Amino acid sequence: DAMVIQNPRYQVTQFGKPVTLSCSQTLNHNVMYWYQQKSSQAPKLLFHYYDKDFNNEADTPDNFQSRRPNTSFCFLDIRSPGLGDAAMYLCATKGARPKQPQHFGDGTRLSIL
Amino acid sequence: AQSVTQLDSHVSVSEGTPVLLRCNYSSSYSPSLFWYVQHPNKGLQLLLKYTSAATLVKGINGFEAEFKKSETSFHLTKPSAHMSDAAEYFCVSLNQAGTALIFGKGTTLSVSS
Numbered sequence A: 001d002a003m004v005i006q007n008p009r010y011q012v013t014q015f016g017k018p019v020t021l022s023c024s025q026t027l028n029h030n031v032m033y034w035y036q037q038k039s040s041q042a043p044k045l046l047f048h049y050y051d052k053d054f055n056n057e058a059d060t061p062d063n064f065q066s067r068r069p070n071t072s073f074c075f076l077d078i079r080s081p082g083l084g085d086a087a088m089y090l091c092a093t094k095g096a097r098p099k100q101p102q103h104f105g106d107g108t109r110l111s112i113l
Numbered sequence B: 001a002q003s004v005t006q007l008d009s010h011v012s013v014s015e016g017t018p019v020l021l022r023c024n025y026s027s028s029y030s031p032s033l034f035w036y037v038q039h040p041n042k043g044l045q046l047l048l049k050y051t052s053a054a055t056l057v058k059g060i061n062g063f064e065a066e067f068k069k070s071e072t073s074f075h076l077t078k079p080s081a082h083m084s085d086a087a088e089y090f091c092v093s094l095n096q097a098g099t100a101l102i103f104g105k106g107t108t109l110s111v112s113s
Helices: none
Strands: A002-008 A012-015 A018-025 A031-037 A046-048 A053-056 A064-067 A071-079 A087-094 A108-112 B003-006 B010-014 B019-021 B023-026 B035-038 B044-050 B054-059 B064-068 B073-078 B087-094 B101-103 B107-112
Touching: A002 A087, A012 A018, A018 A108, A031 A071, A046 A064, A053 A064, A064 B023, A071 A087, A087 B087, B003 B087, B003 B101, B010 B019, B019 B107, B023 B035, B023 B087, B035 B064, B044 B054, B044 B064, B044 B073, B073 B087
Parallel strands: A012 A108, B010 B107
Antiparallel strands: A002 A018, A018 A071, A031 A046, A031 A087, A046 A053, A064 A071, A087 A108, B003 B023, B019 B073, B023 B073, B035 B044, B035 B087, B054 B064, B064 B073, B087 B101, B087 B107
């Protein structure tokens, strides 16, 4: 059974048109992460939530924002997508205990027209 | 600074032959290390984890890895490759605060019949 669920799996949007990607989890984990992964590269962390506390990576563009309305859901908002934002976006979760691994969803592949 | 180096960007094996994917780490503290696998258009799946217990770690699908402090290595092995093992493999470390993953660049495993 899928424990970290990302919707949609594939998303197409137009240049400059806002888009929202969604992630939900059934693990009741405290921490939720968003990564961007471009072709043939490792995932790059954009930001994460520890419960309601938001932690932005220093090099994440302002164009990317996130919301976590409750423990189960987290959203990635891209305000004005550019061609360079086409990528796979991965959501991951982790429990509060130290040294636990992260659990990933299957990702949303975003295309920009 | 902590880092993870995957020594091969691409490994090719024949079905039924052993698999060796090499990973070295650099850390000033006792590391937590993971191997993840990513199949095309999928998220990352945890294969195994080392968190300072047994140095030989067994994972899913017949994979195992051995933590060698003297060699700062955490190589992934499997006795007999299957076609379904063809994928991207990431060696990953956890930062000292336990808040972020540090990824190697990945190794693409190809399996031929």
